[in-house]
Amino acid sequence: MPGPNQHISQLADHLFRREAGKMVAVLTKLFGTENLQMAEDVVQDTLLLAFNSWPDKGIPNNPSAWLYRVAKNKAIDRLRHNRHLLNTDPENLTETHDQPLPDIDKPWKQELLEDDMLRMMFACCHPRIPKENQITLILKTLCGFSTIEIAKAFLIPEDTVSKRLYRTKEFFRNEKVTLNIPSVNELKNRTDVILNAIYLLFNEGYNATQSEYLIRRDLMDEAMMLCHLITKNEHTRQPEAYALMALMCFQSSRNESRLSPEGEIILLTKQDRSRWDRQLIEQGNHYMNQAAYGDAVSAYHLEAAIAFQHCTAKSFDTTNWPAILGYYDWLCRIAPSPFTAINKAVAIMQVNGPQAALDALQTIAGASKFYLYHAILGEVYTRLHDYASAKISLEKAIGLTRSAPEKRILQEKLYKLLN
Amino acid sequence: MKEYMLLFRGGLDFATVSPEVMQQSMMKWMTWMDGLKADGTYIGGERLTQTGAVLSGPQKQLSDGPYAEGKEVVAGFIAIKANDLQQAIEIAKGCPIYEYDGSTEVQEIAKM
Numbered sequence: 001m002p003g004p005n006q007h008i009s010q011l012a013d014h015l016f017r018r019e020a021g022k023m024v025a026v027l028t029k030l031f032g033t034e035n036l037q038m039a040e041d042v043v044q045d046t047l048l049l050a051f052n053s054w055p056d057k058g059i060p061n062n063p064s065a066w067l068y069r070v071a072k073n074k075a076i077d078r079l080r081h082n083r084h085l086l087n088t089d090p091e092n093l094t095e096t097h098d099q100p101l102p103d104i105d106k107p108w109k110q111e112l113l114e115d116d117m118l119r120m121m122f123a124c125c126h127p128r129i130p131k132e133n134q135i136t137l138i139l140k141t142l143c144g145f146s147t148i149e150i151a152k153a154f155l156i157p158e159d160t161v162s163k164r165l166y167r168t169k170e171f172f173r174n175e176k177v178t179l180n181i182p183s184v185n186e187l188k189n190r191t192d193v194i195l196n197a198i199y200l201l202f203n204e205g206y207n208a209t210q211s212e213y214l215i216r217r218d219l220m221d222e223a224m225m226l227c228h229l230i231t232k233n234e235h236t237r238q239p240e241a242y243a244l245m246a247l248m249c250f251q252s253s254r255n256e257s258r259l260s261p262e263g264e265i266i267l268l269t270k271q272d273r274s275r276w277d278r279q280l281i282e283q284g285n286h287y288m289n290q291a292a293y294g295d296a297v298s299a300y301h302l303e304a305a306i307a308f309q310h311c312t313a314k315s316f317d318t319t320n321w322p323a324i325l326g327y328y329d330w331l332c333r334i335a336p337s338p339f340t341a342i343n344k345a346v347a348i349m350q351v352n353g354p355q356a357a358l359d360a361l362q363t364i365a366g367a368s369k370f371y372l373y374h375a376i377l378g379e380v381y382t383r384l385h386d387y388a389s390a391k392i393s394l395e396k397a398i399g400l401t402r403s404a405p406e407k408r409i410l411q412e413k414l415y416k417l418l419n
Numbered sequence: 420m421k422e423y424m425l426l427f428r429g430g431l432d433f434a435t436v437s438p439e440v441m442q443q444s445m446m447k448w449m450t451w452m453d454g455l456k457a458d459g460t461y462i463g464g465e466r467l468t469q470t471g472a473v474l475s476g477p478q479k480q481l482s483d484g485p486y487a488e489g490k491e492v493v494a495g496f497i498a499i500k501a502n503d504l505q506q507a508i509e510i511a512k513g514c515p516i517y518e519y520d521g522s523t524e525v526q527e528i529a530k531m
Contacts, residue, residue, distance in 0.1 A: 011446065016438035047441050048433050052466040052495075055449040146437035 011059055016047050019064055020144035023071050025116035026107045028141070029179045030075060033123055033172040036141070038078055046071040068108045076104055117142055118233055119179035121226065125193045126177060129168055134197045136164040143222040153204065153216060155402065181235050191236050195244055195300070198223045198230075202248050207403075215255060224248050231287075242291035243300035249284030250307035253277040265409045269316040281311045299335040302327045321350035338367040345376055354383035371400035375410060387417055422462060422528040423507040425497050425514070429490040430521035447515035455499060460510060464497025490520065498528065 012018070020043050027039035049070055050063075060066040107116060124137045139145040139153075147165070151158040171177070182190040205219030227248065230241045257271040266272075288308065291301060306327045313319035328344035341364045349357035357380045367373040374397035381390035394414045398407055431444055455461035469492060473482045487493075494516075501507035504527060511523045 011442075014439060014442070016442035020438040043438075044433065047438055051433075051441055051445045052468075054445060055452050056464070056466075059449075144438040146435055146440070148435065149437050149439075 011063060015063060016050075017144040019067050020047065021142040022113040022117060023067065024141045024144075025120040025179075026113055027071065027075055028120060028123075029107065029116050030104060031078075033177045033179060035082075036169055036172060038082065040141070042071055042074045042078060045074055072104055072108065079104070114229055114232065115181075116179065118229055118236060119181060121194050121229070122182060122190055123172070123177050123179055124168075125190070125197050126171070126175075127190070127193055128175075129171060131197065131200065133164045133168050134193075135201055136161055137168045138197060138201070138226070139222070140165055142226065153219060181233075187235065188238070191230065191238060192240065194230065194236075195227070195240055198227050199244060199300070201226075202251070206251055215259060217252075217255065220248070220252050220255075224252070231290075239291045239294045239296045240298045240300050242287045243298055243304050246284045246287035246291055247300055247304035247307055249280045249287060250304060250311045253280035253284065253311055259405070263405060265405050267409070268310070273314070276311065284308065284311070297330075297334070299331060302331040302334070306331075319350070321347055325351050338364050338370065339372070342367055342370060342373050342376060345380070349380060349383070354380045358384065369400070371397045371406070373397075374400065375406075378410075378413065382413075382417065390417055420500050420502060421507075422530065423499050423501050423504070424526050424528050425464075425499060425507075425511050426524040426526070427494045427496065427514070427516050428492060428522045428524065430494045430516045430519045432489065444515060444519060447518075451513050451515060452497075454513070455497075455510070460499045460501070462498040462500060464495065466495035467493055490522070494521065 023043045023046065024036075024039050027042055028036050031038050046067055050067060054060075107113065120142055121138065124141065125134045129137070136150055139150050140147070145153070147158055147161045150161045154161075181187070202220055202223035205216040205221075205223060207215075224245070227241060227245050230236045231245055253276050254271065256277065257273070257275040258266055260266055284304070285308075288304060291304070306324050309320050309324050309327075325344070325347040328340065328347050331340050332344060342361070345357045345361045345364075348360050358377075361367070361373070361377055361380065364373070374393045378390045378393035378397060381387070381393055391414065394410055394417070398410045398414070401407055401410070431441065433441075436444075452461065471483075474480070475482070499507065499510055501510060504525065507525050507527075511525050514523055516523060
């Protein structure tokens, strides 16, 4: 045992969460995806042992190595007792009677652990697993979120989360999903699915539509950690991953200025730009440069380019709106969605005025279910001095959003309109 | 100086708690116990797993755990030094267990 009494402050933030994700991944590779639950149980037992012994005995000199050693020993116990549970490798069928235990010592090096996390990500993002189940499983296995925490983050019943996890584990069992990095011809498509899950996870953190808090930094951090793994691996790194990383850096650079100390939304027009995180913007630029190789221009590239324009503008009015509008045009061509078209209307308003924005908004099909559509319509009508229509739009927006801070800022706008 | 036993019941549900919350809770326990060790209050203690059994009655009837409902389960104990019950209670108030739906029982250890 390493010497005790390392000071508490030396224990890394999120150590348990970080290591839990790695350990679940490596153990799942060892046990097979059909035994994911067993991997999760071993990790939970391992952390519990740390919980029970570290306060009295002190933090070991190398906490991660301590955890890995305990997990390894517990895994060996499980393998001995549950050999019949393990999927027999067809090549070793002749040895079923006394099958050797898999090599349990090798995989605990940092790079290999990260490799296993990547493999686990590919399994979680199997194309036949529904998107919401992919994200749920990623959060549970790789990010160490509890069922309750996932339920809270997405404002869904705990039971729904449990069902999603159950179904995905069942899928693993039935399909005998293996933990592999996909083959070269599959790699691009499979990585795209992961990037999409990361993008959705980040967006939920950036704009926690379902929560009483507007920003869930933990979700944003997890999304960035996962994307970072993708960019670090020579097989999975691709321009899209760098572009997504850039986008996330730019977006999160504004976190500090987006909410008041009381948790109220501060609109982009009123944000204190000196509080934007220069270091994250720098990192975003760095990733942007790496995203520029090849000739692929993905939606992530364009969204990152838009975010870059905002991050580097001195003020709202001096923002390069024509450039942003150009990116939105492009974005609407390669990844058309009502949501993109609604956002584009803001750029149109800045470049061509509120009437042009209104004309554009009115042509968007399927947009009326989004609160943002009505919120922006409200703003456009206000600028056109059509206060009666503005009132109707804002009221619709208030009725459609589930976020408390969004509701409050819309109500404030409505109040100003009426007084 | 008297000695007191602090008996901890309930607290985190380890079957469902996330690694993050477990770490936060552990660090709070650690901070509290380091304080007790630093000022010489701490005598010793252990945490308990939930594996065990109960023997009872003249027939020594045996029953397996869980022998109590979540909040009643003894999660661990420590022994401390204090001048009197009041001071022991004050010390027990510093324990982080109350944030996690747990309770502490303070009892004086009988000394001849």
